[in-house]
Amino acid sequence: MSKIGLIILLLFVSKVEAQTSALAVSDSLYAVGEYDKAIAALKEISPKSEKIHLKLAKNYAANRETEEALFQYKKVLENNQNRVLTAVSYGELFMKAGQLKRADSVFRALARQYPKNARFQYRLGLIKEKQKDSTAIHHFMFTIALNERHQGALYKVAKNKLQNRLYTMAEHFSKMGLEVNPKNPSLLSILAQTYSSLKLYKEAIPHYEKLIQLGQESVFIYTKLGFAYYREGNYKDAIKMYKNALQIEDRSSDTHYTLGKLYALTGDLDKSETHFLMAILIKNQSVDAEYLSLALTYKMQEKHKEALKYFNKALAENPENERALYERAVAADNYYKDDKAAINYYQDYFNKYENIGNAGMLSRAKNRISDLKKKMHLAEK
Structure with missing residues (x-):
């Protein structure tokens, strides 16, 4: 090898090593949340490969510089339209930025290119949902047709059926999802609420109980379970659930009122009186402050x-x-x-x-x- 060739080779190796070092530094900075410094390191690299542009996009997005991140994604996709994951990130960033028409355009193109990909139909459903467009449910149904195990779409459809009082269908789609993931709290909640709506409280109770076991403790779950116990004549456990609800929100007139009724049913009239008075007091309080x-x-x-x-x-x-x-x-x-x-x-x-x-x-x-x-x-x- 000639001296000139050796010098060129050494310069090339040196440049590659410098780029590798700059990339390692930017990755370390990204990992600790120093996005500005990571961006500065990446901008020093020249020429910029697709990999550099994608790392810039990632850092700009993390730094909430959305337009800059979108510009970097666009630059990559203009040179290589076959980068599907980049297109997905591009579309999802449009969604996050509230640029729903542009997000819709990206995912429609992906759905046309990959008509059997459930993920793209689901994203289209989410976009339509954000736009208050009733066609969202069709995309969620299509998602399930492509992938009947898709947890997100099953939840969206089950929730829609519950809201529209189509209880048999709400039960069906909830159970479809729970067969795949029995611990999905969203689907457990929809199934429990479906049974409550049908006044099938005995069937609803195990699902509410499971939600609490999974750590899904909230006023909503406690009061729903408490009411189911109450309708099944289990006043002791009903009282326990409503008291748990008060531990989270103690200024609920409705919760105090229900506890007043439950204590009256169990013969504890002193506690019944206390909770009825609390219900009246809270309801009459002014909220002008x-x-x-x-x-x-x-x-x-x-x-x-x-x-x-x-x-x-x-x-x-x-x-x-x-x-x-x-x-x-x-x-x-x-x-x-x-x-x-x-x-x-x-x-x-x-x-x-x-x-x-x-x-x-x-x-x-x-x-x-x-x-x-x-x-x-x-x-x-």
Whole structure:
């Protein structure tokens, strides 16, 4: 080999080693969540192979730089349309970004190319579901026709049948999925709810119990199981389930009310009275503070329309909430272009609290009324 050939070979080997080292560094950085640094390392590599572009896409996606990630995927697919997994990642990123039409286009192309692939039909169903398109169920059914073991599609179809009160079909598709995976909590829940809807509480109970054994503890599951026990005359276990529900959410008027009835049935009238009183107390409690807090959150986000809506809700709950009345005027001031409307809101607050209200809020309201009136007067000249 000539000296020139040897030099070229050594330079090539050196370049390959440098790229390999840069890739190893970027992989390590990705593994610890240092996506910016991983991207910087990958961008230094030149020329960029498909592998580099895919690693860039992966890092950009993890770093929530969606458009950059999509650009890298597109670059790869423009040069090699046969990269199916890359196309899948491309389509799924469109879905995640809410670009549903473009996601639909990607998965439709894949479904045409691979008509027997259940995964692509399922993705099309998910896209249609996000678009509130009723044809989603057809894609889920098609998925099952291609793969009758597909857990996601079986759940979607079983849930749809339950919602539409087609209980026999809901039971059928739930059982199909559970034959493959008896511990699928989603399908267990659909089957249990189906039996509850049919008032077949004895059949529903084992499935609710299994959900709890699998760690699926929630107010919904506990109250559903509690009600099934209650209808089967098992008041002791029913009480236990409703008490478990209260451990998760203790401000439920309905749960306290049901416990009141159950304790009455067992003859424990003191506890029955306690829970009935709690149910009444919770139901009668005003939630103006919660509405006010939510409205103030919207105010900080400068979502003035939403803020105005929830200040009104707070006042509907408690017309004597001074802060809500003042803040409603501020929200109206920011939302409405009509200065006269804003003045009216401030005036409502000022008139009600002029002699008894918060001095700071009253002063701000008075000054703002004055400023708005001057503004209107100047506009008329």
